[in-house]
Amino acid sequence: MADQGEVKLLKTWSSLFGLRVVWALKLKGIPYESVDEDLTNKSDLLLQYNPVHTKVPVLIHNGKSICESLVILEYIDETWSQNPPRLLPRDPIQRASARFWAKFMDEKVNLELLELLMAQALPSMWQAFTKEGREQEEGVASIAENLKLLEAELEGKKFLGGEEIGIPDFALGWLVNLVPVFEEILGLKIVDEERHPSLSEWSRRISDIPVIEESWPPRDKLVTKWAAIRDHFLATARASSG
Amino acid sequence: MADQGEVKLLKTWSSLFGLRVVWALKLKGIPYESVDEDLTNKSDLLLQYNPVHTKVPVLIHNGKSICESLVILEYIDETWSQNPPRLLPRDPIQRASARFWAKFMDEKVNLELLELLMAQALPSMWQAFTKEGREQEEGVASIAENLKLLEAELEGKKFLGGEEIGIPDFALGWLVNLVPVFEEILGLKIVDEERHPSLSEWSRRISDIPVIEESWPPRDKLVTKWAAIRDHFLATARASSG
Numbered sequence: 201m202a203d204q205g206e207v208k209l210l211k212t213w214s215s216l217f218g219l220r221v222v223w224a225l226k227l228k229g230i231p232y233e234s235v236d237e238d239l240t241n242k243s244d245l246l247l248q249y250n251p252v253h254t255k256v257p258v259l260i261h262n263g264k265s266i267c268e269s270l271v272i273l274e275y276i277d278e279t280w281s282q283n284p285p286r287l288l289p290r291d292p293i294q295r296a297s298a299r300f301w302a303k304f305m306d307e308k309v310n311l312e313l314l315e316l317l318m319a320q321a322l323p324s325m326w327q328a329f330t331k332e333g334r335e336q337e338e339g340v341a342s343i344a345e346n347l348k349l350l351e352a353e354l355e356g357k358k359f360l361g362g363e364e365i366g367i368p369d370f371a372l373g374w375l376v377n378l379v380p381v382f383e384e385i386l387g388l389k390i391v392d393e394e395r396h397p398s399l400s401e402w403s404r405r406i407s408d409i410p411v412i413e414e415s416w417p418p419r420d421k422l423v424t425k426w427a428a429i430r431d432h433f434l435a436t437a438r439a440s441s442g
Numbered sequence: 443m444a445d446q447g448e449v450k451l452l453k454t455w456s457s458l459f460g461l462r463v464v465w466a467l468k469l470k471g472i473p474y475e476s477v478d479e480d481l482t483n484k485s486d487l488l489l490q491y492n493p494v495h496t497k498v499p500v501l502i503h504n505g506k507s508i509c510e511s512l513v514i515l516e517y518i519d520e521t522w523s524q525n526p527p528r529l530l531p532r533d534p535i536q537r538a539s540a541r542f543w544a545k546f547m548d549e550k551v552n553l554e555l556l557e558l559l560m561a562q563a564l565p566s567m568w569q570a571f572t573k574e575g576r577e578q579e580e581g582v583a584s585i586a587e588n589l590k591l592l593e594a595e596l597e598g599k600k601f602l603g604g605e606e607i608g609i610p611d612f613a614l615g616w617l618v619n620l621v622p623v624f625e626e627i628l629g630l631k632i633v634d635e636e637r638h639p640s641l642s643e644w645s646r647r648i649s650d651i652p653v654i655e656e657s658w659p660p661r662d663k664l665v666t667k668w669a670a671i672r673d674h675f676l677a678t679a680r681a682s683s684g
Contacts, residue, residue, distance in 0.1 A: 266535070274537070279534045293506050299510070
């Protein structure tokens with residue numbers, strides 16, 4: 201195997217976007233140094249290598265930085281194209297479909313799950329604090345609608361990308377770990393076996409991959425973290441409305 | 443040249459996202475059929491080929507659809523890789539940079555210009571109707587900050603993508619046409635020669651490309667359209683606050 205060069209990954213312990221990059225590097229067998237950032241006290245490294253957004257993840261390869269998780273995944277696939285798995289299919293139509301679904305996760309599903317987490321306990325705040333001023337019921341309906349689209353897309357498929365795990369699976373991957381965390385905090389079921397058999401099957405298939413199984417952040421810490429974010433949000437919302 | 447297959451593009455007369463695809467197809471010399479959609483009365487074709495978002499642009503190639511303008515641009519570059527210009531550089535680091543800046547346009551600059559258009563005349567509405575509750579001054583400062591980043595990125599470069607026009611230039615391209623329209627409606631200067639010499643130079647370079655010059659929607663119609671969108675937005679905002 202050719203020399204991989206020096207690979208460094210800036211992330212946080214809980215960043216689902218960082219996790220996408222961890223999975224890609226580990227599955228392709230790229231050795232790298234992992235640097236956990238504290239976003240309340242950003243390192244000089246982070247400020248230097250992602251001056252535009254100062255966000256994680258950042259991949260630094262031989263001193264050059266790549267930012268934005270989906271951009272990093274494409275970079276990894278192109279730079280280490282000889283290392284399986286291939287993260288995007290060869291066929292241009294299938295590649296476009298993979299990119300479409302990855303974008304769909306970031307712009308629809310992930311966002312709506314966050315809105316749901318924030319607004320569920322405080323219906324009157326929903327309109328004021330969600331982007332499009334939807335009612336809570338509409339919010340729940342909207343995420344259900346998008347999960348239905350994913351369910352249909354996954355039917356009869358091993359992975360969103362096709363036969364092999366790929367970029368859209370990494371983009372959707374956070375569901376496997378974080379949805380149960382959100383469900384526990386909210387006391388409601390978001391994904392279930394009956395309505396989402398293909399999505400549930402896909403979740404198990406993802407979880408069974410050793411590199412993914414070993415990489416999840418500790419569940420208790422995630423519940424504590426997200427419950428605190430939610431409490432802080434709701435307290436701020438109440439204060440500014442009263 | 444190989445047979446291009448049947449290429450159809452669904453767009454609207456004013457869609458800047460559609461325009462990106464028009465430029466790519468025309469610059470690469472791909473013959474295509476253009477179908478103008480009326481988004482108040484969506485065609486069966488649009489509902490069939492972009493069931494998830496029912497938005498334009500949609501590229502239909504030999505009966506298969508590709509959605510999302512940046513995804514379409516990558517598809518065009520991969521499918522017609524033999525036709526110049528190459529829309530993404532060869533080098534993986536430069537490709538990542540091009541993708542990063544294209545994303546930056548969609549997630550930062552374009553959005554902030556829209557927010558500016560909507561909020562400029564009604565400062566008290568700014569907090570309630572912009573996503574992050576920023577003050578108007580911060581909104582203006584933020585777009586100024588992002589234009590400064592673009593100015594720095596373009597310094598000494600012919601195009602955002604490097605020596606040749608590429609995907610990030612297409613993503614930024616709307617500035618050339620729409621910023622003057624917004625400036626006219628708002629009565630303020632957003633981009634100027636003195637603060638943005640490289641951006642201004644780049645704008646001229648873009649405008650001088652015949653395929654781009656001939657493709658702009660009529661300016662008067664754009665002013666009318668955006669002024670109407672703004673008036674409608676402000677009226678709705680006033681009604682819901684009173």
